[in-house]
Amino acid sequence: MDKILRIDMGAAGGPKMQVESLGEYAGLGGRAMTSSVVAKEVPPFCHPLGGENKLVIAPGLLSGTGAAMSGRLSVGCKSPLTGGIKEANSGGQPAQVLARLGYGAIILEGKPQGDDLYKVIINKDGVKIEADNSLKMMTNYDLVVRMKAEYGDKIACISIGPAGEMKMQSASVACTDPELRPSRHAGRGGVGAVMGAKGVKVIVLDDTGCKARQPKDLQKFREANKKFVEGLSRHPVTGQALPAYGTNVLTNILNEAGAYPTNNFKTGQFAGAGKISGETIAELETKRGAGPTHACHRGCVIRCSGIYNDKDGNFLSKQPEYETVWAHGGHCGIDDPDAIAMLDFLDDTYGLDTIETGVAIGVAMQAGVVKYGDAQAAINLVKEIGKGTPLGRILGSGAAVTGKVFGVEKVPVVKGQAMPAYDPRAVQGIGVTYATSPMGADHTAGYSIATNILKSGGFVDPLKPEGQVALSRNLQVATAAIDSTGMCLFIAFAILDQPDTFQSLLDLLNSFYGLELTADSVTELGKKVLKTERDFNKRAGFTKEDDRLPRFFYTDPVLPHNIKFMVKDEELDSLFDW
Amino acid sequence: MKVTVKLFASLRKDRFAVDDFDYQEGATVGHILASLNISEEEAAIIFINARHGEPDSPLKEGDLLAIFPPVGGG
Structure with a gap:
């Protein structure tokens, strides 16, 4: 994971690719990588569908290693939906495969000159880009069947469906699961529209012949992974409830x-x-x-x-x-x-x-x-x-x-x-996250539900405004860091409750990279990512008035609690004062 | 007094999803957990009429008690 693949889709004579070293982006992964590249290279006032915007696809710091749970992929750009910075996050196979192929990021940039639709094929021998207009308006499921027929069943795909080609603001970027179903998505913020605007239909990844990334200290890494997996199995949420019922256990x-x-x-x-x-x-x-x-x-x-x-x-x-x-x-x-x-x-x-x-x-x-x-x-x-x-x-x-x-x-x-599936009046903490996250209304950005409702990582009464800003702040910081590791956010249930499992996550990072990270350095990483994102949004014209919920949440009480959103504006504005 | 009890996820196994019970005045959530053979550790999340409760929370006539094991998602 020591190189970046940059493809200028707008180059004269067709797409031009370049493989470069990580340079100033060395040491970054996942969301830290995508947000740093977007903040540095994308003009904040650019049109999200124009040539100045870039789509950045990055595996996390631990993706492609033997670490459990490390398969999250970050997809970043200026969002056509929000007009601010975006990191949309997906599971599926591509993060692991892209990392094993050695890429810390793929950056798609420029504006295509014609209306050809391209596929990008990456394997151990290099990168090929080919126009294939027969793929136009193909659905994700049909597309993956076609790619499998062409490139075999060892592939992983990152693709857009018709919505991305039509540059819809709700278009996602699809990632295939281990059985080659395009069922995991970097869903939020219209990232698929930006991929569509770059004229790229699919990125086909094949890591045949590539090995898992090697840790600096293999023995310590293996020990840490063993403890990490044990911690996840021991915790009742990650060990029992999630495998038995999935995320939808939350409906009731x-x-x-x-x-x-x-x-x-x-x-x-x-x-x-x-x-x-x-x-x-x-x-x-x-x-x-x-x-x-x-x-x-x-x-x-x-x-x-x-x-x-x-x-x-x-x-x-x-x-x-x-x-x-x-x-x-x-x-x-x-x-x-x-x-x-x-x-x-x-x-x-x-x-x-x-x-x-x-x-x-x-x-x-x-x-x-x-x-x-x-x-x-x-x-x-x-x-x-x-x-x-x-x-x-x-x-x-x-x-x-x-x-x-x-x-x-x-x-x-x-x-x-x-907004996602939690009323911010009946769970005031998630209202704070919706209002203040640089991503727009996003539950994963600072999942207060864990503490407001599920009593994971302590308890803060969801029906009172007190304590919600501190809760959301801490969760937003921790999340920005986890999103940079390539780890699935669901490890948070175990690491919030079990200090030894949090330590094994640190041990994984430290033994892999030869670092000496502490809990404080993880916090610093999260803060740095958030600051980078907030700064981009500020330069894109966002003000504190954008960090508010729609008016009806302040004026219309919701049953059964007959409650309104009560966290004061000044408190929301203090969230990033740390 | 009549209390409606709802159980969720793994707590339903060998028990029930929803049922009404008659309890003595002054019964707490803890009494009901004991009567259903559910440990306090298993009853990670308790709602009484949609508000969080604890094992020592008192109950009254007509209350709706919902009990969940440790769960998460998102």
């Missing part, structure tokens, strides 16, 4: 907490929650011959993913994640798991962020375009997006645009990005 809990946004954030509890809960879906999956336990990348020991078959036992989609089940489910008043799995599949194959897409449909339901609870209508709307009809293009532009077009007052977005 957020519903019981009165924090499950229902019918476009109208109320905090959904009568149909039980029908789409993790418990119900895990049972259904097992009954239909698939199941709720699956690793999205090799080396994952938590295995929170799953496979969802239809009633005839045929693959329908991967197990829809909690956020997806909510966005297409409770948010839209839909309680049919088969319909939600179909929506998940359509989003994956068209290359759409499931959160942005589901929230946009819920906003359209609020406007009366279709009725709440009408699953077939929701499926038809996503198909409109895939076809790029005028209505589909509106929805594919995300919740904020959809709200404007249809005259909706209550649109749950921050910095133009749709």
Whole structure:
């Protein structure tokens, strides 16, 4: 991982590639890499779809090593959705494979001169870029079948579907899982539109003949990994609950907490929650011959993913994640798991962020375009997006645009990005993260749910404003650091509660790189990443007024707690004062 | 007094998803956990009428008690 592949898609005579040393980006990985490159090289006022924007794809510091859980990929750019800096994060195989091939980052830059669509093929022998216009408007699932036929089954793919080619603001970048399903996505912020604007359909990676990256101190690294894996197995969340039920175990809990946004954030509890809960879906999956336990990348020991078959036992989609089940489910008043799995599949194959897409449909339901609870209508709307009809293009532009077009007052977005599956009035800490994260409304940026609801890493009462800014600050800092290691964020449940498991993460980094990092240096890394991102946004024109929730969260109380968002503006503005 | 008890995830195994029970006045969450043979460690997250509770939280007529083992996601 000692080089950067830079491809100028706008070079005269066609794409021009260059392999360079890491230079000033040495020692960076994942989100630290993508955000540093974007902050340094992308003019903050550029148009996100223009030649000045860059798409940066980076494995984490520990990706491609033997470390468990190290398969997260960061995709960064100036976001077409928010207008600010973006790091969207994905599981799947590509991070491990790209790291083993030796690349610390791929940077796509420039503006293509024509309208050719390209594929990039990277293996141990080098890089090839070829125009292949037969791939135009191909869905992700069809595309991967085609790549497998052309390049064999040892590949991993990073691709866009029709949504990315149409440069929709909710377009994702898809990553394949170990069985070559394009089911893991860098979903948020329209990163797929930027890849589309660069004219790149797919990056095919093949690490045949490459070895795992070698640690400086192999024995210490192995010991650390063993303890790390033991810690993850010992913790009840990472060792038991996540593999048994997946992320969707949260449906019932957020519903019981009165924090499950229902019918476009109208109320905090959904009568149909039980029908789409993790418990119900895990049972259904097992009954239909698939199941709720699956690793999205090799080396994952938590295995929170799953496979969802239809009633005839045929693959329908991967197990829809909690956020997806909510966005297409409770948010839209839909309680049919088969319909939600179909929506998940359509989003994956068209290359759409499931959160942005589901929230946009819920906003359209609020406007009366279709009725709440009408699953077939929701499926038809996503198909409109895939076809790029005028209505589909509106929805594919995300919740904020959809709200404007249809005259909706209550649109749950921050910095133009749709809120995920937690009402910020009933979980005040996540409201702080939504408001202040440089990413826009993003639950993963500082997952206060862990402490506000799940009692992981202590407890801060979700219904009171006190303590929420400090909680969100600490989580945002820790997350920015974890996102730079290539580690799955779900390790946080174990490292928040078990000091020895946190130490084994430090030991992994230290033995691999020959460093002497402490908890403090990890905190410093997180702060540096956040500061870099905040600074980019400031230069792009963001002010403190952008760090606010939509007005209705301050004026309209939500049931059952009859509560408004109460964290004061001045407190929000103090989050980055450390 | 009547209390509705909801169990989730692994706590449902060999028990139930939702049921109504009659308890003596003054019963706490801890009494109910003991009657259901659920350890306090297993009952990581407790809601009484959608608010977080503890094993020593008192209950009253008509309460809805929801009990979860340690879970996470996101």
